[in-house]
Amino acid sequence: MDLDQQLNVVKIGTESVSDGSLSRRTFLKVTAAAGGGLLLSFILPRTIWSKEAAGARAADMFAPNAFIRIGRDGLVTLIMPYVEMGQGTYTSIPMLIAEELEVDLTHVTLEAAPPDERRYANSIFQIQATGGSTSVRAAWEPLRLAGATARTMLVSAAAQTWKVDPTACHAEKGEVIHATSGRRLKYGALVDTVAKLPIPDHVALKAPEDFTLIGTSAKRLDTPDKVNGKAQFSIDVMIPGMKIATVAACPVFGGRLAGVDDGKAKRISGVHQVVLLDNAVAVIADHMWAAKQGLAALDIQWDEGLNATLSSAEIIRQLETALLKPGVIARKDGDVAKAMAGAAMKIEALYQMPFLAHATMEPWSCTVHVRKDGCDVWVGSQVLARAQATVAEVTGLPLEKILVHNQLLGGGFGRRLEVDFITQAVQIAKQVDGPVKVVWTREEDIQHDIYRPYYYDRMVAGLDKGGMPVAWSHRSAGSSIYARWHPPAFKDGLDPDVLEGAAEPPPPYALPNMLVEYVRQEPPGIPTGFWRGVGPTHNVFVVESFIDELATAAKKDPVEYRRALLGASPRAKAVLELAAEKAGWGQPLPAGRGRGVSVQFVFGSYVAQVAEVQVDKNGEVRVTRVVCAVDCGVVVNPDTVKAQMEGGIMFGLAAALFSEITVKNGRVEQSNFNDYRMLRMNEAPAIEVYLVKSGEAPGGIGEPGTSALAPALTNAIFAATGTRIRKLPVNRVELRSAKL
Amino acid sequence: MIARDEASVWRRQPDGEETDMLTLNINGKDCEVNVPEDMPLLWVLRDVLGMTGTKFGCGIAQCGVCTVHVDGQPIRSCIMPVVAVRGKKIMTIEAVGQTPTGANVQKAWLDLEVVQCGYCQSGQIMCAAALLAATPHPNDADIDAAMAGTICRCGTYTRIRAAIKRATQPS
Numbered sequence: 001m002d003l004d005q006q007l008n009v010v011k012i013g014t015e016s017v018s019d020g021s022l023s024r025r026t027f028l029k030v031t032a033a034a035g036g037g038l039l040l041s042f043i044l045p046r047t048i049w050s051k052e053a054a055g056a057r058a059a060d061m062f063a064p065n066a067f068i069r070i071g072r073d074g075l076v077t078l079i080m081p082y083v084e085m086g087q088g089t090y091t092s093i094p095m096l097i098a099e100e101l102e103v104d105l106t107h108v109t110l111e112a113a114p115p116d117e118r119r120y121a122n123s124i125f126q127i128q129a130t131g132g133s134t135s136v137r138a139a140w141e142p143l144r145l146a147g148a149t150a151r152t153m154l155v156s157a158a159a160q161t162w163k164v165d166p167t168a169c170h171a172e173k174g175e176v177i178h179a180t181s182g183r184r185l186k187y188g189a190l191v192d193t194v195a196k197l198p199i200p201d202h203v204a205l206k207a208p209e210d211f212t213l214i215g216t217s218a219k220r221l222d223t224p225d226k227v228n229g230k231a232q233f234s235i236d237v238m239i240p241g242m243k244i245a246t247v248a249a250c251p252v253f254g255g256r257l258a259g260v261d262d263g264k265a266k267r268i269s270g271v272h273q274v275v276l277l278d279n280a281v282a283v284i285a286d287h288m289w290a291a292k293q294g295l296a297a298l299d300i301q302w303d304e305g306l307n308a309t310l311s312s313a314e315i316i317r318q319l320e321t322a323l324l325k326p327g328v329i330a331r332k333d334g335d336v337a338k339a340m341a342g343a344a345m346k347i348e349a350l351y352q353m354p355f356l357a358h359a360t361m362e363p364w365s366c367t368v369h370v371r372k373d374g375c376d377v378w379v380g381s382q383v384l385a386r387a388q389a390t391v392a393e394v395t396g397l398p399l400e401k402i403l404v405h406n407q408l409l410g411g412g413f414g415r416r417l418e419v420d421f422i423t424q425a426v427q428i429a430k431q432v433d434g435p436v437k438v439v440w441t442r443e444e445d446i447q448h449d450i451y452r453p454y455y456y457d458r459m460v461a462g463l464d465k466g467g468m469p470v471a472w473s474h475r476s477a478g479s480s481i482y483a484r485w486h487p488p489a490f491k492d493g494l495d496p497d498v499l500e501g502a503a504e505p506p507p508p509y510a511l512p513n514m515l516v517e518y519v520r521q522e523p524p525g526i527p528t529g530f531w532r533g534v535g536p537t538h539n540v541f542v543v544e545s546f547i548d549e550l551a552t553a554a555k556k557d558p559v560e561y562r563r564a565l566l567g568a569s570p571r572a573k574a575v576l577e578l579a580a581e582k583a584g585w586g587q588p589l590p591a592g593r594g595r596g597v598s599v600q601f602v603f604g605s606y607v608a609q610v611a612e613v614q615v616d617k618n619g620e621v622r623v624t625r626v627v628c629a630v631d632c633g634v635v636v637n638p639d640t641v642k643a644q645m646e647g648g649i650m651f652g653l654a655a656a657l658f659s660e661i662t663v664k665n666g667r668v669e670q671s672n673f674n675d676y677r678m679l680r681m682n683e684a685p686a687i688e689v690y691l692v693k694s695g696e697a698p699g700g701i702g703e704p705g706t707s708a709l710a711p712a713l714t715n716a717i718f719a720a721t722g723t724r725i726r727k728l729p730v731n732r733v734e735l736r737s738a739k740l
Numbered sequence: 741m742i743a744r745d746e747a748s749v750w751r752r753q754p755d756g757e758e759t760d761m762l763t764l765n766i767n768g769k770d771c772e773v774n775v776p777e778d779m780p781l782l783w784v785l786r787d788v789l790g791m792t793g794t795k796f797g798c799g800i801a802q803c804g805v806c807t808v809h810v811d812g813q814p815i816r817s818c819i820m821p822v823v824a825v826r827g828k829k830i831m832t833i834e835a836v837g838q839t840p841t842g843a844n845v846q847k848a849w850l851d852l853e854v855v856q857c858g859y860c861q862s863g864q865i866m867c868a869a870a871l872l873a874a875t876p877h878p879n880d881a882d883i884d885a886a887m888a889g890t891i892c893r894c895g896t897y898t899r900i901r902a903a904i905k906r907a908t909q910p911s
């Protein structure tokens with residue numbers, strides 16, 4: 001695995017020439033500049049693909065690149081470089097290819113890409129990963145180009161067959177047509193001819209006004225099997241002879257297994273074996289019930305190690321101390337000290353955000369069959385090549401002997417960017433004869449997650465006489481996920497995620513004198529990782545809460561105040577105005593109700609939200625309505641964008657209202673949905689999503705909905721009650737005493 | 741740490757002799773299973789019969805993704821001992837589309853693109869189908885009451901509500 005490939009963001013789009021065509025040489029040059037020729041996969045000589053293509057002889061099909069195969073029978077197979085976890089990538093990515101290839105979306109077959117860091121690297125991450133709201137952003141040019149290359153070659157092949165000029169032919173719905181003579185040839189019939197053609201130097205991408213698929217709410221391709229029980233997730237894998245295992249790792253992170261008495265467990269009907277790992281015990285059984293019973297019957301002694309007395313309070317104390325130190329400067333505009341000294345008013349606030357678990361609806365599972373000469377793994381992973389690499393490491397087998405069969409993911413939210421459970425499953429499977437499916441209980445999932453970090457932030461602003469900000473200072477303390485997950489991206493004490501929305505990109509407002517610092521403080525005993533919305537879930541909450549506090553100090557309306565600061569950011573201003581208008585901002589509300597607003601530019605997209613809340617005497621908060629305006633550039637599938645905003649808002653709301661992972665005696669105190677509370681149907685607000693029409697490059701959509709929600713909610717609570725929430729989740733006890 | 745239920749462990753000793761042949765009626769067909777009587781229906785369906793449409797989410801009746809119908813009533817199969825459903829009519833997601841209500845619900849789900857990751861949707865659809873069978877024209881409060889027990893982590897609630905209302909309309 002080439003994890004030290006540099007993390008250059010390759011903007012292939014910038015290389016397109018004005019007539020919309022892309023030069024292949026330019027394209028190759030760009031990829032070479034990215035190091036390691038990773039993006040060559042987008043234009044692969046067909047010989048490479050054909051040799052490796054499973055189950056089909058080279059002559060039976062046309063495979064111009066790693067994403068398209070056309071069989072003699074006319075069957076078009078599209079290879080999906082990103083994994084489907086509900087975000088609709090199995091529809092939006094085919095749309096990009098099919099638009100240019102001129103095939104009907106309902107007539108293509110989808111296939112999950114195999115692990116292959118070289119061919120299927122995400123051009124933003126430079127590794128084979130699905131996450132960070134990057135899929136459409138990374139695929140926008142390359143996958144349209146893949147489709148256009150194949151289409152151009154098919155048109156040439158038909159023209160050659162008919163001995164006519166290719167420009168007199170065009171492609172449509174899986175066939176090439178010569179308009180003047182009315183002749184037609186289906187793609188399948190062209191496979192033999194096209195296989196002899198060279199890959200063209202130039203291919204023309206369609207002009208946006210000619211799009212027939214991109215921009216439509218094409219139906220999701222993966223959903224019909226998800227309403228009848230047929231869709232197979234990782235946890236549904238059934239292999240002949242397979243056993244089922246469940247596992248308990250040391251409840252204290254970093255602890256080890258000291259000893260086990262398995263006498264009782266082994267007497268349980270259906271239990272076959274108890275497997276010991278360094279830091280965990282697994283029970284191998286005929287079915288999950290026996291495995292669970294077996295696990296419960298074990299008498300386990302743990303060596304709890306250094307974190308045995310760890311508590312949340314201690315972790316927070318460490319962050320508090322860290323926040324007193326100056327951090328690494330992430331952004332410095334103007335002269336903050338001078339501007340602060342000259343300010344008419346100074347405002348200060350501290351914000352805190354808790355550890356969070358992902359709680360994907362599908363608990364972890366991974367099926368492994370280790371043999372002497374190879375290993376099969378069935379799993380749902382956001383990082384396929386890393387999954388394969390960890391299997392190789394644990395088994396000692398070479399990469400090519402490891403087959404990873406990726407499954408549909410029952411939610412990802414960043415959790416499946418980690419491979420800890422795959423490593424563990426293979427360690428278990430190594431000790432088991434035949435295939436074994438390792439399934440985590442929900443308790444194991446909540447207590448052995450890789451958590452969204454705890455963040456502690458200090459904000460200071462100086463306002464002029466008119467109440468407008470002249471100085472802005474933001475210091476943030478917390479964990480750097482990249483420093484562990486992809487160390488090359490952690491440079492000079494900073495990473496691309498931790499201050500997204502605070503420093504790079506900065507808040508969209510005119511803030512002339514600005515200082516943003518980061519103090520890296522890793523919590524002991526709690527692993528931290530990406531969680532839907534990542535850095536921005538924290539930064540947008542802090543920035544948008546604080547801007548609201550400044551508006552209050554300036555005695556200005558929150559929307560008006562923001563609008564006055566958005567003169568240089570027309571796209572941000574436009575989403576703000578759209579959301580405010582649709583929400584009926586300014587119209588009176590009964591007592592105990594309030595509206596709150598947030599604006600952000602993160603993941604390449606502009607989002608504004610207005611939340612409307614009702615707070616009762618018991619401090620219960622009910623969010624009745626959320627209005628969301630989005631400018632995410634060119635929209636590939638409007639309905640998918642809306643669905644992602646809706647889902648992102650619910651995810652953000654669950655966290656802001658209810659979620660918090662706490663630690664006592666080194667153990668996570670929450671364990672299941674009874675104490676790690678989820679948002680439910682009766683608590684779900686009405687949501688309206690409005691899309692701004694735009695021709696800009698596509699932005700991300702999976703996460704912005706989540707990051708914008710928390711501040712819109714807490715600003716609305718302030719409007720309703722006068723209580724400012726600076727620590728999440730919302731403390732209902734605090735609101736009980738609020739004057740309504 | 742996983743809670744230990746010593747009682748249930750000891751009860752089956754020695755050597756799990758209490759496994760028994762049970763006849764279950766699932767989706768209109770009788771089938772025989774040889775499992776402990778207290779084994780939850782969920783694991784019988786998934787791990788013994790290979791019917792994986794019914795999902796596991798929490799194991800403690802908190803999330804609803806394991807919902808199946810027993811004599812038409814929605815129940816949480818993760819806590820239902822299999823012996824308790826002997827002789828009753830069990831219906832799962834695999835067959836709910838064969839009932840007019842179930843088929844309506846599935847169609848409404850696809851028409852409105854309710855589904856995201858899809859993992860919870862078997863449970864959502866089973867709850868919705870049971871609701872509509874009992875209350876053909878539910879109001880918002882009925883929907884809340886019937887659906888609040890089933891969690892969707894992808895947050896498809898607004899579309900579920902809209903799809904239930906759509907399923908009540910003649911197509």
Ligand code: FES
Nearest residue numbers: 797798799804818
């Ligand atoms: S698995 Fe049965 S309610 Fe959650």
Ligand code: FES
Nearest residue numbers: 857858892893894
């Ligand atoms: S669709 Fe993913 S949990 Fe509901």
